[in-house]
Amino acid sequence: MPYSDQDCRTPDDERQVYGAEPADRQRHRAGHRDPGGRGVHRRDVRGLLTVPGPPGGFNPDAGWRLHPQVAVRPESFGALLYHFGTRKLSFLKNRTILAVVQSLADHTDVRAACRAAGVADGEERPYLRALRVLADSNMLVRKENQ
Template structure:
């Protein structure tokens, strides 16, 4: 099954309503997920669920790659130059990844 990352509101227990993931929690790639950089962004493949996701924005790729090295998602966003005024759209995108188990709480 192919999945395209669309910045929509997820519905998972680790997700804060329509705002996306909880930015004050640490996140990381699921241990069974591989990220492969591509000219358009990146591919994420989950070996456990066999799901494929496309990240069509290099900024979200940089955020996902930065997640494990930061205490929380908000810090990872700020490290990529994403301020609080635009954090909500990235929180929704990360929420989509969390809903599909591509990223998990650290």
């Protein structure tokens, strides 16, 4: 006989399940720890690490400015904002919103900054929404001398 009994085993003798690993190997893979393992996962403390937005919410009729810990990096698509306190990165999608954000400190309110950047009164809704998101993420803060 050309084949031995070892070579002619039926597939049910040793079923290989692809994608399954032995339990001891699965336990020691990097990045896959048991829930009862050491340390605390960031999802468990996310509420503690979240910085609350400004008290009273975003008011476009109030004065706003960039947070002192926020750096602005102009880019061809708009800009990147990086908050050194929260380590959060935000994108500004065009140069107009960048002009509004950079001029907030020079104007009495958000609507005046929008007008100065060339945003018409009927077109300011998406810009106010973007500024509200920035205020909620603590990139913008209210002016103190209001």
